[in-house]
Amino acid sequence: MVKLWQKKTRTDPDIEAFTAGDDPVLDLRLVPYDCAASAGHAKMLGRIGVLTADEVRLLTAELDAIAGLAKEGRFGIPREMEDCHTAIENRLTEKLGELGKKIHTGRSRNDQVLAALRLFCIDEAGRIRSAADALTAGLKSLSGRSGAVRIPGYTHTRKAMPSSIGMWAGGYAVALEEDARLLDFIRGRMDQSPLGTGAGYGVPLEVDRALAAKEAGFSAVQENPIAVQLSRGKFESTLVHALALFMLDANRMASDLIFFSMPEVGFVRLPEAFCTGSSIMPQKKNPDVLELVRAKYHAVLACQIQLQTTTAGLISGYHRDLQLTKKPLMEALDAAAASLAVLAKVVTGVEVDGAACAKALTEEVFAAERVYALVKQGVPFREAYRRVGKQYE
Amino acid sequence: MVKLWQKKTRTDPDIEAFTAGDDPVLDLRLVPYDCAASAGHAKMLGRIGVLTADEVRLLTAELDAIAGLAKEGRFGIPREMEDCHTAIENRLTEKLGELGKKIHTGRSRNDQVLAALRLFCIDEAGRIRSAADALTAGLKSLSGRSGAVRIPGYTHTRKAMPSSIGMWAGGYAVALEEDARLLDFIRGRMDQSPLGTGAGYGVPLEVDRALAAKEAGFSAVQENPIAVQLSRGKFESTLVHALALFMLDANRMASDLIFFSMPEVGFVRLPEAFCTGSSIMPQKKNPDVLELVRAKYHAVLACQIQLQTTTAGLISGYHRDLQLTKKPLMEALDAAAASLAVLAKVVTGVEVDGAACAKALTEEVFAAERVYALVKQGVPFREAYRRVGKQYE
Amino acid sequence: MVKLWQKKTRTDPDIEAFTAGDDPVLDLRLVPYDCAASAGHAKMLGRIGVLTADEVRLLTAELDAIAGLAKEGRFGIPREMEDCHTAIENRLTEKLGELGKKIHTGRSRNDQVLAALRLFCIDEAGRIRSAADALTAGLKSLSGRSGAVRIPGYTHTRKAMPSSIGMWAGGYAVALEEDARLLDFIRGRMDQSPLGTGAGYGVPLEVDRALAAKEAGFSAVQENPIAVQLSRGKFESTLVHALALFMLDANRMASDLIFFSMPEVGFVRLPEAFCTGSSIMPQKKNPDVLELVRAKYHAVLACQIQLQTTTAGLISGYHRDLQLTKKPLMEALDAAAASLAVLAKVVTGVEVDGAACAKALTEEVFAAERVYALVKQGVPFREAYRRVGKQYE
Amino acid sequence: MVKLWQKKTRTDPDIEAFTAGDDPVLDLRLVPYDCAASAGHAKMLGRIGVLTADEVRLLTAELDAIAGLAKEGRFGIPREMEDCHTAIENRLTEKLGELGKKIHTGRSRNDQVLAALRLFCIDEAGRIRSAADALTAGLKSLSGRSGAVRIPGYTHTRKAMPSSIGMWAGGYAVALEEDARLLDFIRGRMDQSPLGTGAGYGVPLEVDRALAAKEAGFSAVQENPIAVQLSRGKFESTLVHALALFMLDANRMASDLIFFSMPEVGFVRLPEAFCTGSSIMPQKKNPDVLELVRAKYHAVLACQIQLQTTTAGLISGYHRDLQLTKKPLMEALDAAAASLAVLAKVVTGVEVDGAACAKALTEEVFAAERVYALVKQGVPFREAYRRVGKQYE
16 A cells, blocks of 8 residues: 555546645644554554553554654655555554554544644744744843943834833733733643544544544534634634744834844844845855744745635635645644744844934934923923924924 | 925825825725724814813714715725725814824824724634634534435545444534634734834823724723834734635535535535536536635735735835735635635535445445455454555555 | 516525625625616627617716716615616616517526626726826826935844935835736726626627627637636735735835834835824824835735635635625725825835934944955955954954 | 855855745746847847957857756756856856856846846747647536537526526636637737846846847837836736636636536536546545635735735836746646646536536526517516516515
C-alpha cells in the first residue's frame, strides 16, 4: 500500500503532483501532532477491544519513535505518499506489519488531519504567546530605563501634546496584553477533539470519543461532526486574525520607531548593529528590520484573507480546497513569531536621546495646557481656546 | 460657533465637503451614544466642580431630549457641522447658551468619538447576538420537525455517508453558538471607557475617569491613552471579524440550502413565498434570498479587510484616516443582522421532503458501513476496505 | 404588473425587502444607461419587425423623457419595483399601455442589467480619466512653478540623494499617465454589447445583435452568452483594480505631502484653507484632507476585493449574488473621482518653501556624489565608497 | 567583501537572518535575469569608457557562466550574502578580482533588483500565456469532440434554458482570450528599463540609459527615477491581478466541472485517473484536482492583496518593505501556471455523457422557447409569459 485510498487505476502523475502540492514539506511540522493524536486513537481502540494491549503498546512506541525522528528532522515524507498521515501509516506497517494497518480503524483522514492541525495550533499559540510576552517585557524594560523622558505626542503626524516614552511603551504593552487574551480565548476554542467524526459524518463503530480526546491531549470533545468540518479554515482564520492583531501593533510600533529614529525627529537611536547600509550611499544607516516587521503585517493579513475566502460558497462537508489552508496558517504563525521576537530585540536595544526629546518639546506642544490654565482661572473652555488660539492664526 | 475647531481662515468648501464625507449621515446612528457619553462626562464635570449640579441637570436633560429626537429620526446633522459631536454641542449651546460651551471642558473630539463608537458597538453586538440566537432557534425548530430524516452526507460534492437533517442543523447551531461566544468576548473587550484620554495624550485637568466611565455606562476604564488610540480600527476589525464568522456559517448554510433544494437533489423545498422568478423563463423559482445571504459574506469580509488595512503603517496617535472606519463597521453590522434574520426565516419555513431524502440514500452511501460490518467480523480494516471497494472499480 | 417576473404567490415582504436591498437607490444612476440600452433594443425590434416604426418612436421618446427626469433627480424607483429596469418598464406601460409591455421581447433582465452597467462604466471611466488628467495638470503646474527647487530624496525614510520638486511631481505624473492607459484599455474591453444574450443562453428569437449594439452605443458585440455572464463581477473588478492603481498613487502622494509639510521637514506648506483644526489644541493645522485621500485607497481596495470574491466558486450562469457587485463598483468610482479631484486642488495650491528645502540639503545627501567624484578620478567604485564611508562610521 | 553595503559594525545575527528572509531561496530564480541586466549594464559601462572592451568581455562571459549554472540549479546563494545580487557580484570578484568590483559603478541594488524582477516578470508572463493557450486549446478540442451536445444551461443553480457543451467551452475560451490580452498589455507596461535610476534618484555619472536598456533586453526606458520606484509592488500587483482573472475563470470552470460530474447531474465524467479516493469510503471518486484549482484562486488573490497593501502609506522612494513583494509574486505565478496546465489536462480528458445530457433536457428548460413560439404567433411577450407560466404555478 502506498496511499490510504489506493485504487486499481493509477492516478495521472501530473495530477498526483498537483494534488500533493506542498504537503510533503508542510506536513513535516505536523508529524509529532499526528503521532500524538494517533496514539490517543490507538489507546481508545485498545479500550474498546479493537486492539489488544500489546498492540497498543507497539503502536504507541513506534509513534513515539516517529515523533522523535520528526523533531530531529529525520522523518521524510516521500512525494508519492502525499502527506504525513500516509507516511506515518506506511512506516507503522513497515515496522509492525499487519498491525500497522489496523490503526486506521474507526477514523478517516479527515478527523486525523483535523486532530493534528488543532494540536499543532494549540502549541503554536503558545509559541506566539511567548514571543508577545517577550516583546511586552522589552517594552517594560524600555519604560524602566527611560519611561520618564517626555516627548511630544503626535496627532495627524503633527506635534500635539506632551507624551512620554513610558506612555508610549505602556500603550503598546496594553495592546499586546489585550491581543494575548484574545489569543488565549481562541486557543481554548480550538482545544476540542475532532477524533471519531471520521470523514465528517461519524464512523460506523462504537468509538469512545471522550477517551480518544483525553489520550490525544484535548480538553474537550466537539460532538457534532458537521460542526467539526465547518470549523476547518474558520478556526484557522480566527487564529490568524489574532496574529494579525499582534502584527498590527508590531506594524505601528515599527512605524513609530522608524519615525522616532529619523534624524529630523531623533527621539531614539537604533544601535548600529540593527541597521543596514546602502550599496551606493555610504552614509546610510537604514532601519530595514523595522520596515520588514511593518511589511510582515501585510503578509499575515493576506494569509488571514486566504483562510477566510477559501471555504466560502462550499457546501458543508469536506472538500480538498481545505488542503490549501495549511500553508497560510503556517506562514502566518512563522511571520508573527519571527516579527515579535525581532521587535523585542529592537525595543530592548533602542536608546532614547533625552536631549533631542527635550528640544522637541517646543512651546506649541503646551498650547492645550495653557488653555486649561485659563480654564482653571474660570475662563470658559471655548473662550480660553480662542484666546490661546489667536497666537497661531 | 459652528465647528469645534473653527478658525479665522475659512476652509475651502470642496475640502470641507470631502472631509465631512458621509459623517452627517452615518453619525445619525451615533447620536444617542454620544448623548449617553456626554451625559456621563457632564456628571463627572459636576463631581469635580467644573459644572454646578444645576448645570449638570440642564445639560443631561437636553442630551436626553436630543437622544430622543435622534431615535425618532428627528435630529438632523447639517452638512456644515461635519459630525454628530458638533451638531450636539451646537444644539446644547443653542438651547442652553454659554453652558453648552462648557461641556467640552476636559475632553477632545477624539475620546468623544471613541466613547460613542464603543457604546454603539456594544449595543449592536447585542443586536447581532439576538439575530444569531433567532437563527439557532430556527435550526432547532427544523431539527424538532425533521431532525430524524436521514440524508446522504456529502464530501467533495459527492455522496459520502449517511447524515441527517438533525445532524446538519445541529452542526450549524454549534457553529453559531461558538461564534456567539467570541462575539461576547469581543463585546467585553470593547466595554472600556476612553473618556478622559482627550486627543490621545490625556487632558491637563484632574478628571475622574472612573466616574465618567460608570456614568456613561462602561464597565471599566482603559487607562493608557495611547492604547485607547491604538484600538481604533483594531477593535472594530475584530468585531467585524466575529461578524464574518457568523456570515461564513450563513454563507455555507445558504450554499447547502441552494444545493439541497435543487430539483436534482431535492432534500428540501423553499416555500414559494421565499422564491423569486425570471423575467424571461416562466418556470423559474429561484433562491435569490439565499444567494444574497451567500454574497453578503463577501461584503462583510470586505469591510473587515478595509478596517484591517486603514490604520496599517500609521504612527501612533489619531489620524483622520480613522474616520473611514465608521462606514465599513456600520455596513458590516447591518449586513450581518439582516442576513441572520432573513436566514432564520428561511430555516424556519423550509420543508423537508422525506421521500426525496429516502430515495437519495442509494447503496454506495452505505459502503463504509459495509466495511465496518466486515471489521466487526474480524476482517482488518484495510482488507475490509479493499473487499468492499472491488464493487466500485 | 409590478415586477418583471410577478407570480401568483406573493413574496414574503421581509424577503422582498432583503432581496431588493440597495437597488432602489443605487439604480437611480443606471436609469439613463438602461434607457439608452432599451432604446437600442427597441430600434432593433423595429428593424426585425417586432415593433412598428411608430412604436419604436413612441418608446424611444418616452425612454428619452425618463432619462431626462433621471438626470434631474426626478425619477424615483419605488421600493416594491425592486430596480430601475422594472421601474422603467412600468413607466413605459403607464404611459404607453400595452406597447410598454412589448419592449421586453427578446431580452431578459440579465442582459439588460449588463448593458446598463457597461454603458455606465464606460461613462464613469471617462469621468475618472478627467479627474486623473486634472491631477496630472496640477502636478505639471507645480513643476512649472517650483520644479527646479532641490530637495533631499529619501529612501527608508532617511535622506538619501538629491531630488527635486520637479522630479517628484514628474514621477507621479508618469505613474498617473500609465494608470490612465490601463484604464483606457479596460474601458475598451467593457465596450462590448451583451444585448441579445438574454438570461445567459441567448433568446429564442432572431434578434439582430449587431444593430442593437450599435444603436445602444457599443462598439462591438460580445458573442458568446456564457462569456457575457462570466464577465459580471470580473469586468467590474478589473475596472476597480485600475481605480486602485490611481488611488495607490494618490495614497502615496498624500503620504509624501503629509511628510513634506511636517514642520520637522517643511519642504511644502499647505494653505490654511486646506487645513483643519483640533477641538482641544488651538495650535493645530492638520492635513485631514490628505489623510482622507490616503485612507480612501483602502476603501477602493476593499471594493475591489469584494468584487473579486463574490463570484468565486459559483458555477457559470447568473446568480443573484451578482447584485451585490453594484455597490462596491459605484463606491469605488465615487471615492476615486472625489479623491483625485481634491488632490488636484491640493497639488495646485501647495506652496514650496525654498529656504527650508535648501536647508534640508545637508552634506550627507551628497555622499554618493563624492563617491563618484573619486570614481571619475580613477578610484574603483568600491574603494571610493569605502573612503567616503569612513566619515560616517 | 560580503555584502554590497558592508560596514565596520557587524550586524546582529538575528537581525541579519530576519532581514535576509527568504531571499536566498527566492532569488535563485532571479539569477539569470540579474545576469542579463548586469551584462547590459556592463556593456553600457564599456561604451561610456568606465570599462575597457576586454573588461566587458570578461564580465559578460562570467555572467553568462553564472546564468548557466543557475539554470542547472548549481548556483547557490549563501545565507550570509542575503540575495542574488550580492552572490553574483561576489562570484565576479572571486573569478575576476578587482574587475568584479567595478560592475557596481553607476548603479545601485535598487535599480538592479528592479531590472531583474521586470525581466523575470516578462518571461513569466510568457509562461502563463502558454499555459492559458493550452487550456484554450483544450476547450476547443472539447468543443470539437462534443460541442453539439445540448445541456441545460443553469441560472441560480436551477435549470434555465438550453445550452450546449460548445457554448460552455466557447464561453471560457473567450474569457481566457480576453484575459490574455490584458496580460499582454501589462507585460508591455513592464517592459521598461529601470537601469540607471540608482537608488531612486539617479546616479551622479553620465550613464547611457537607452543603451543599457537595449543591451539588457528592454524595449524602452522608464525615464523618471521616482516613477520607477513607485512602480514596485504596483506593477507586480497588476500582473498578479491579471493572473487572478485567469484563475477566476479556472475557479468557475472547475466549479462547473465539479457540478457537471456529480452523479446527480452527470453531463461529464472525469477519467478515473484524474480522481482520488477516500481512506474510509471505498466507493469514492473525488474531483480533488478540480477542488484544488478552485482553491488556488484564493491563494493567488491573497498574493494580489498582499502586493496591493504592502506599499500603501509609504512615502515615495525605496523601503525594505518591498522585499516582501517577491514571494507573493512568485507564488501567484506558480499557482496560476500549474492550475492552468492541470486544468488543460482535465478539459482535454473529460468525457461528455450524451445520454445523461439528453435526459437532463426536461420540458421546463424549453418554457422560454414556448413563450417565444406564442410571441411569433403575435401574442405580446408579457401575455405569452403569463400563459406559459400558468403551468408552473
